Amino acid sequence: MDSLTQVVLGAAVGEAVLGKKVGKRAMLWGAIAGTIPDLDVAARFLTDTITATEMHRGFSHSILFSVIMAPILGWLVHQIKKRDDVGWQGWAKLFFWGLFTHPLLDAFTTWGTQLFWPFDWRLAFNNIFVIDPLYTLPFLICLIIAAFMKKGTLSRKRINNLGIYLSTGYLVVTLFLKWAAHTQITExxxxxxxxxxxxxxxxxxxxxxxxxxxxxxxxxxxxxxxxxxxxxxxxxxxxxxxxxxxxxxxxxxxxxxxxxxxxxxxxxxxxxxxxxxxxxxxxxxxxxxxxxxxxxxxxxxxxxxxxxxxxxxxxxxxxxxxxxxxxxxxxxx
Incomplete structure (x- = not known):
């Protein structure tokens, strides 16, 4: 998906994981986590077009990458923040879900993602375009409202979760829409x-x-x-x-x-x-x-x-x- 959508998803996940403890910083670190997998685009400047295309949505979009990088990034942030009530494990949990939900969402697009890298198995369900306002805008609105609510309140948690539920629900609906369109075309x-x-x-x-x-x-x-x-x-x-x-x-x-x-x-x-x-x-x-x-x-x-x-x-x-x-x-x- 597009960068804005991945930032919104990462921020919402960060809030869901650590928002009660660290407030808006959870959204910030979640947004960063949701952006990291797409740094593989740097390969365009380091290698040829074919190799860079092969690398896109490869290792950085895999479960393996999330498992490896989450504790490393969690430990690094813990060294900066020194929050004993969160610990490196709490930050690692935030980074894991921020990193993992990024390729999980990408799997529903046409390009797909190599979620199970190094196995040569690209998941591409082809049910949502890389930019879809109906997925992103309600999600973004809920996130912005949540950001202005008091940390740790039930209402803040609910509005953030509403954004996650709405976007996920829409994603499920698109699967049924794809099935219906595919049926019409084959008929x-x-x-x-x-x-x-x-x-x-x-x-x-x-x-x-x-x-x-x-x-x-x-x-x-x-x-x-x-x-x-x-x-x-x-x-x-x-x-x-x-x-x-x-x-x-x-x-x-x-x-x-x-x-x-x-x-x-x-x-x-x-x-x-x-x-x-x-x-x-x-x-x-x-x-x-x-x-x-x-x-x-x-x-x-x-x-x-x-x-x-x-x-x-x-x-x-x-x-x-x-x-x-x-x-x-x-x-x-």
């Missing part, structure tokens, strides 16, 4: 007599009303979307896999690593004389209506026998138009 495939091997569904940006779908249909992918306000059947657009043309490049180790990251949802194609690697998991963005672009794509270049990848993000100058189209699509076809 549309069957009604249109489309043969497929697998389907991946995920929410469109910042909502859980509109859902996007990737469909593996043999030598091509189908991409479609479904809104709960739709009145017309789901329509799909075909995107050829172009596997034969990219066979040689796809066999290279660096590209195989990208394929593993994207869990096989990819298209390799040539554009203006350059090879482009498209990661299909995050869908399309219609900056140019005539030619939608995949959100995550990489320009591949070979230098001295090594293939390097450079992230090619969409030009976001026309964001107002993009969000306008998104809102129109949410309201139904």
């Amino acid at each position: 549309a495939l069957e009604e249109q007599q489309i043969a497929y091997s697998k389907v991946s569904t995920r929410p469109a940006p910042m909502n859980t009303i509109l859902w996007n779908a990737n469909v593996d249909a043999g030598d091509h992918y189908l991409i479609g979307d479904y809104s709960f306000f739709d009145s017309k059947p789901v329509s799909f657009t075909a995107y050829p896999k172009k596997r034969e043309a990219s066979k040689e490049l796809a066999s290279r180790d660096e590209v195989q690593r990208l394929i593993n990251i994207s869990e096989g949802w990819y298209i390799l194609e040539q554009e203006n004389g350059q090879w482009i690697y498209n990661d299909l998991r995050f869908g399309l963005i219609s900056i140019d209506p005539a030619r939608p672009q995949f959100v995550f794509r990489y320009v591949l270049e070979e230098k001295e026998g090594v293939i390097t990848a450079t992230e090619d993000r969409p030009n976001m100058e026309n964001t107002d138009a993009v969000f306008g189209k998104l809102w129109e699509r949410i309201l139904g076809n």
Whole structure:
């Protein structure tokens, strides 16, 4: 999830663990704990793009990391605060839950997380977008109200817990929404007599009303979307896999690593004389209506026998138009 959401979650967890004893400082240290796992983004400045992408939401987002770092951080804070009524164990408990709930929440997003690192098993339930106001805003409001209440009071505890309950409840609801959208999409495939091997569904940006779908249909992918306000059947657009043309490049180790990251949802194609690697998991963005672009794509270049990848993000100058189209699509076809 986005940084603000993780700060709010960490602060609320910190309050729940130690708020009665240390007051607002529990929120502060909880917010810090909730931020620490995302420091793995520093890998972008220390290594190549492919390796940094592999490391993202890896070790720092694992149970192992939480278990190792919680007592270390707890001991360090105890040396600073010297609170005998809390002890290093109390601070360690705060840090464990702050560190652990971060990747636990990330597991519900499209990117997912390697919660069980070093085992190569990425959890990605694909039921909430990385930025979702309905998850974050009620949570944030409850946290702010709690912060202005007297330490240790029942009302402060209740309002903080309410934020946790509301956000968790919404997360559970999104699982049911995903199931309902996935059902509608698979039924549309069957009604249109489309043969497929697998389907991946995920929410469109910042909502859980509109859902996007990737469909593996043999030598091509189908991409479609479904809104709960739709009145017309789901329509799909075909995107050829172009596997034969990219066979040689796809066999290279660096590209195989990208394929593993994207869990096989990819298209390799040539554009203006350059090879482009498209990661299909995050869908399309219609900056140019005539030619939608995949959100995550990489320009591949070979230098001295090594293939390097450079992230090619969409030009976001026309964001107002993009969000306008998104809102129109949410309201139904």
